[in-house]
Amino acid sequence: MIAFGPMSVTLLLCSVQGLMLAALLWRSRFNRAAGRWLALLIIAVAALITPYTIGYAGFYDRWPWLSFAPLSFTLAFGPLLYGYTAALIGLPVPRAWPHFVPVTVQFLAYALVFPFPLSTKNWWNTIIHAPIIDPAFDIAALVSIAAYSAAAWRAYRGYRRWLDQNRTDGVDFDPVWIRNFLAALLLALLVWAGFLIAKQIDPTRDYFDQFPLYVGFSGLVIYLGIGGWRHSATPFPSMEAGPLPExxxxxxxxxxxxxxxxxxxxxxxxxxxxxxxxxxxxxxxxxxxxxxxxxxxxxxxxxxxxxxxxxxxxxxxxxxxxxxxxxxxxxxxxxxxxxxxxxxxxxxxxxxxxxxxxxxxxxxxxxxxxxxxxxxxx
Incomplete structure (x- = not known):
């Protein structure tokens, strides 16, 4: 029986609000490229929450064939957050597509299994997916987010130095929002890592025990959407041109x-x-x-x-x-x-x-x- 209780409603409301903000970012008149990178990041986080939103409401009990729905794009988080940072401050992002090869593999790991009968999916999950593939994707996602966050932080620090060296009004364009959203992602990363460790220590933990984690992801969705929208019209000077050549x-x-x-x-x-x-x-x-x-x-x-x-x-x-x-x-x-x-x-x-x-x-x-x-x- 489908029943939206407090847990599923909480996640659903946060996801819907985040998706509405993502739509606004996608259509923003200013910083359009940056807005679209951030909109995709919000959508990816909302997609991660979705299986728990519908799971707490009883969807999987009613329609167990929904298992392996390809809604996990955690390996896109890192490239998207870096793409947003680079676009916001005017850094070029050449050849972006190779950065999304890992998330394509992640998508196929679910999408190729999804059409199979439930018995086959359960067998695959027990033998291969749950003990090997899923943990590998989790570890890869944590490493990816950490690496891309470090690159985004270096870009932000470089941009601050560039502002200080090239403009007298750099304080007006200091994108502290980048620092703040990277800090929020780092906090989410640490909480996520904590839950993964707890799962390894106690394998009996089920998806109801994961609820606080996905409340955290829901808060991240809203924070990214509101913060990104607030700064979407700020005309950050671009670093793209760089210094004049000698x-x-x-x-x-x-x-x-x-x-x-x-x-x-x-x-x-x-x-x-x-x-x-x-x-x-x-x-x-x-x-x-x-x-x-x-x-x-x-x-x-x-x-x-x-x-x-x-x-x-x-x-x-x-x-x-x-x-x-x-x-x-x-x-x-x-x-x-x-x-x-x-x-x-x-x-x-x-x-x-x-x-x-x-x-x-x-x-x-x-x-x-x-x-x-x-x-x-x-």
Missing amino acids: EAEPPDMAAAATPSRDWAQQGQAWLARIDNEALWRDPALTLAGLARILGTNTTYLSRGLGAAAGENFNAVINRRRVAELQTLLQAPGEARDLLALAFAVGFNSKASFNRAFKEFAGMSPSSWRLKSQKLQMA
């Missing part, structure tokens, strides 16, 4: 690019132009944009700034903005709003302004203003 540098600069080149002297010349022309006032200034203005490429510019100032592009530009703002705050009678002053010196967001000011001034903008006012009154 071949693109103008001939006069290329001729001067010898091993004996004085990068500190060259950097000082670039810093002088940045100061004389107040290039730091441009709120849309990026490392690539500044390189074009100075007639060089991003590799040489970063090297020159580092040699001359001991800082990267972000620090060089924001330090000058903060210094100009400090000068404005010290002017008698200056009463403009702090954010208006920040925009006037080149910042384009409150977050990047507050972070840079505290980093270079050692205190918040409001504290600095108060300090300046006290000095003027003294």
Whole structure:
């Protein structure tokens, strides 16, 4: 008899909500490629939950031939989570299909057995599938998720470094969501591994004992869907273009690019132009944009700034903005709003302004203003 009780209803509601969020992600206007990677991951996790949803409701008691329904795609979790991370930050994912060969094998291990009579499936499950194939897939899935999570984490850390080196407003685009969803997947991985170990220790555990695990997977489905949807419209700058190639540098600069080149002297010349022309006032200034203005490429510019100032592009530009703002705050009678002053010196967001000011001034903008006012009154 089919009966949806608390266990099956809980899993069903979470799966349905997750699938609705996956549909929204699939049709999102922004970050479309990333949205579709994440939508597929949500669908794969929801599929993993489905046998337990219907099992707790009595489907397998009523229709035992449903066993071996090909709904397990755990070997797709790793490639999908990495694909989402890479697409979100603009990294290319060349030749994605080889990464899905293992999950294709996993699908066939179920799909090829599914049409057989129940007696044959029960025999196969007892002799081969339960003692050998299923544990092998579980271990492979855990290893795969761990490996792809590590790769996604490296991509995220690389992206944060790239933002810091190439943009002055990188704090506005720091995809901490990637860090958070990788942490959520790691937690799910550890819980899953714990249940697998418990099963090995006590083989008498049945699928009712697995309910807390699949509640956890249900929560993961909802978390991924809501978090992904919240960040689906964020215009994360793309790393795909990367730095300008050295071949693109103008001939006069290329001729001067010898091993004996004085990068500190060259950097000082670039810093002088940045100061004389107040290039730091441009709120849309990026490392690539500044390189074009100075007639060089991003590799040489970063090297020159580092040699001359001991800082990267972000620090060089924001330090000058903060210094100009400090000068404005010290002017008698200056009463403009702090954010208006920040925009006037080149910042384009409150977050990047507050972070840079505290980093270079050692205190918040409001504290600095108060300090300046006290000095003027003294």
